[in-house]
Amino acid sequence: MTATAPRIRQLPLIRVLFVTAVLVCGLFGTLSGTASAHAALTGSDPKDGAVVDVAPKDVTLTFSEQIAMGDNSIRVLDPSSKRVDVAKMRDLSGGGTVRYAVDLKPGLPDGTYTVAWQAVSADSHPVSGAFTFSIGAPSETTAIVPDQEAGGGLVGTLYDTVRYLSYAGFVLLVGGAAFILACWQRGASVRPLQRLVVGGWVTLTAATLVLLLLRTPYTGSGKLGDAFDLGGLADVLDTKTGAALVSRLLLLGAAALFIAVLFGAYAKRVTETESEAESGTEAESGTDDGEGSGGAGSGSEAQKAKADLTFGLGLGGTVVAAGIAGTWALSEHASTGIQTGLAMPLDVLHLLAVAAWLGGLVSLLTALHRTPDIERAAVRRFSRIAFTSVVVLAVTGLYQAWRQVGSWSALTDTGYGQLLLAKVALIAVLLCAAWFSRRWTGLLGERTTTGTEAGAEAEAEPEAEEAEAEAGDEAGDSAGEASDPERAAQLARQRTALATARKKQVRDADTERSGLRRSVLIEACVALVVLAVTTALTGTEPGRTQEQEAGRPGTEAAAPAPARPINLTEPFDTGGANGKGTVRLTLDPARSGNNLMHVWIDDPAGKPMDVPEVKVAYTLKSEQIGPLPIVPERLAPGHWSASSVQIPMPGDWHLQVTVRTSDIDQTTIEKNVKIG
Numbered sequence: 001m002t003a004t005a006p007r008i009r010q011l012p013l014i015r016v017l018f019v020t021a022v023l024v025c026g027l028f029g030t031l032s033g034t035a036s037a038h039a040a041l042t043g044s045d046p047k048d049g050a051v052v053d054v055a056p057k058d059v060t061l062t063f064s065e066q067i068a069m070g071d072n073s074i075r076v077l078d079p080s081s082k083r084v085d086v087a088k089m090r091d092l093s094g095g096g097t098v099r100y101a102v103d104l105k106p107g108l109p110d111g112t113y114t115v116a117w118q119a120v121s122a123d124s125h126p127v128s129g130a131f132t133f134s135i136g137a138p139s140e141t142t143a144i145v146p147d148q149e150a151g152g153g154l155v156g157t158l159y160d161t162v163r164y165l166s167y168a169g170f171v172l173l174v175g176g177a178a179f180i181l182a183c184w185q186r187g188a189s190v191r192p193l194q195r196l197v198v199g200g201w202v203t204l205t206a207a208t209l210v211l212l213l214l215r216t217p218y219t220g221s222g223k224l225g226d227a228f229d230l231g232g233l234a235d236v237l238d239t240k241t242g243a244a245l246v247s248r249l250l251l252l253g254a255a256a257l258f259i260a261v262l263f264g265a266y267a268k269r270v271t272e273t274e275s276e277a278e279s280g281t282e283a284e285s286g287t288d289d290g291e292g293s294g295g296a297g298s299g300s301e302a303q304k305a306k307a308d309l310t311f312g313l314g315l316g317g318t319v320v321a322a323g324i325a326g327t328w329a330l331s332e333h334a335s336t337g338i339q340t341g342l343a344m345p346l347d348v349l350h351l352l353a354v355a356a357w358l359g360g361l362v363s364l365l366t367a368l369h370r371t372p373d374i375e376r377a378a379v380r381r382f383s384r385i386a387f388t389s390v391v392v393l394a395v396t397g398l399y400q401a402w403r404q405v406g407s408w409s410a411l412t413d414t415g416y417g418q419l420l421l422a423k424v425a426l427i428a429v430l431l432c433a434a435w436f437s438r439r440w441t442g443l444l445g446e447r448t449t450t451g452t453e454a455g456a457e458a459e460a461e462p463e464a465e466e467a468e469a470e471a472g473d474e475a476g477d478s479a480g481e482a483s484d485p486e487r488a489a490q491l492a493r494q495r496t497a498l499a500t501a502r503k504k505q506v507r508d509a510d511t512e513r514s515g516l517r518r519s520v521l522i523e524a525c526v527a528l529v530v531l532a533v534t535t536a537l538t539g540t541e542p543g544r545t546q547e548q549e550a551g552r553p554g555t556e557a558a559a560p561a562p563a564r565p566i567n568l569t570e571p572f573d574t575g576g577a578n579g580k581g582t583v584r585l586t587l588d589p590a591r592s593g594n595n596l597m598h599v600w601i602d603d604p605a606g607k608p609m610d611v612p613e614v615k616v617a618y619t620l621k622s623e624q625i626g627p628l629p630i631v632p633e634r635l636a637p638g639h640w641s642a643s644s645v646q647i648p649m650p651g652d653w654h655l656q657v658t659v660r661t662s663d664i665d666q667t668t669i670e671k672n673v674k675i676g
Helices: 013-032 153-182 185-189 191-219 224-228 230-237 240-286 289-329 340-370 376-405 408-413 415-446 452-477 485-508 511-538 543-551
Strands: 041-045 058-063 074-077 085-091 098-104 111-121 126-135 566-573 580-588 593-602 613-620 625-630 633-636 639-647 651-660 666-675
Touching: 041 126, 058 074, 058 111, 074 085, 074 098, 153 185, 153 191, 153 224, 153 240, 153 289, 153 340, 153 376, 185 191, 185 240, 191 224, 191 230, 191 240, 191 340, 230 240, 240 289, 289 340, 340 376, 376 415, 566 651, 566 666, 580 651, 580 666, 593 613, 613 639, 625 639, 625 651
Parallel strands: none
Antiparallel strands: 041 058, 058 098, 074 111, 085 098, 111 126, 566 580, 580 593, 593 639, 613 625, 613 651, 633 639, 651 666
C-alpha cells in the first residue's frame, strides 16, 4: 500500500466486532461438538457383550486414568429398566490401576443387563458410556440410557460458551492492563480503555460464577435446573475444578484492587507528571537557570514516584495474572498426562503471552478508533511486545503440541490434531495481518509533523478558528447571560466538540494511521476465531491419549463405522433336492444397540422359498464376543424377522446365516460385516 492508495470504507468498530462475534459463535458451536472424553473405559467385568452362566456379585469398571465418581455414577439396569445395583461405589484402585465396582442385588434372573456410567476425568471434563452383558442368554431390554454424552445438550453448549467468555475476559483484563502499563501509560485516564479493562474483569468474574453453578448439571444430570442445587454445589467445591474456580474468584478480588489503583491513583500520578513536565519546560524557557533547575528537580521526583508506582503495579499485576492463568493450568490439560511439572508453568506462560498479544491488540484497536491522540511511540512499543509474545507462544505452543499430539499421524487422524492444524492456519493468517500492521507502524515512525499531518492541521486550523470565532461571537452576544450555568455548560460542550472534531479531522487525514487501524481490526477479528478454536482444544481429547486408547488391548471403544443398514445377498446350496437358493438379509440401522433384522429365502426363480429353519449368529472375534445366536420368527413363506437384535458394540462382526432345507441338508453362509 501507499499513501495515495484509495481508502477502503471503514465499518464502525462495534458493528465489525459484532459480526465477527456471530461468526465465532457459529464456529464455536460447531467445534464444541467435537469435544470428547479424556478418560476412557479400558475394561469391565463382565465384559461388554459377554454372556455369563451365573449372575455376578458386582460389576467392575477399569479406566485409563484417574477419575472422580460418586455413589450413583454406575447404574445397572435389568431388562425392564429397573436398577439392580446397591448404589454404593467401591474404589478398588491401586498399583497404577484405576478401578471402581458396584455390588449387584442377589438372585438376578436371566436376561440382558445394561451398565450406564458417568464420571469426571482428571482434567475436569465429564465422561460417560454404557454397555450390556447377559445372564444365561441375551434377551430383549427396555433399559433407557441417555442418548447424549456427558457434557452435551443445552447445558454443554452453555458451559462451552461461558468458557469461551472466561478466556475472552482474561485476555481483555490482562492484555488491556499490560498495554496501559507497558505501552501507553496515559491510557490509564482514557475512558474507552478503562471500560475495556473493567469489562474484561466483569466478564471473567461473571463467567467464573456461572461455570461454578453449571458444574453440577454439566458433570451430572444435564438438567439446567440443577445449577441451583446447593448440595451439588457443595460437592463441586470438593473437586479440583471447584477449588480452581473459587481460587480464581479470590484472585479476581485482588485484581479489582489493582484496577482501582491503576485507574485511580496511577492515572492521577501520570496526569500530574505530564503537567509538571510541561510546566517545567515552559518555566525553563522563561526563567533564569536557578529557577529552571528547581523545576527539573521537582519533575524528577514526580517521575521517580510514578516509576515506583509503575513497578509496583507491574509486579503485582503479573503475580495476579499468573495466578489466574494457573487456575486453568491446574485443572485442565496441563495437569494430566506426561511431564506435568513442566507443562503447567509453560501453560501459564502461554496464557500470559496470549493475553499480552491479543488483549493488547484489542486495546490498540480501541485506542486507534476512540482516542485519536495516541502516540506513535506507544504503537511501536506494543509492536515489540507483540513480537516477544509471538516468540513465547511459538516455543510453548510447540512443546504443548508435542506433549498432547505425540505423533505425526495424530495431527490428521484425531479431532485434537485437526483442531490444532486449524489453529496454526489461523495464527498464520494473524501473523500476516500483523506483518502489515508492523509496516504501517514503521511508516508512522518515519513521518513527521511536516507531511500530510501538518497539511491536515493547516487545513483544519481555518475551520476551527472560524468555528471558535463564531462561538466567541455567540458568547459575546450572550455576555449578559454569562452568569447562567446552563449557558456556560453549553459553551463548554461546544469548545470540547470543536477540539474533538479538530483531532478527528487530523486523524482521518493520516493515511498511515488509517491503514494501521484497518490491519489491526483484521487482526482482532481473526484473534476472536483463534480464541474460539483454542477453547475448543481445551475441551477435546488430546491426540496422544486417543492413539493410546486405540492401541490398548483392553479398550472397550471400537472404531465407529457409518451407521447405515446392512443389505446382504448371498447364494447357497445345501446339497440336497431343492437345496439351491439365495439368502437376502437386512440389518437396520446396523449400529450398537437395538436393530431390526429381516431374512428372505428365494428359490433360483426368485420366488419365496419356504425352508424348515433359518438361524443367524453374530461374533466379534477381536473382543471375543459371541457368537450371539439369533432365531428369527417366520412371518410368511420365505420371510423371517427378528425385531430386537442387540449389538453390544461397534466393530467388524462375523455374520453366520444357517439355512436348513431338509432334516439332513443344511449349509452356513459366513460373511464379515462392519457395524457402527
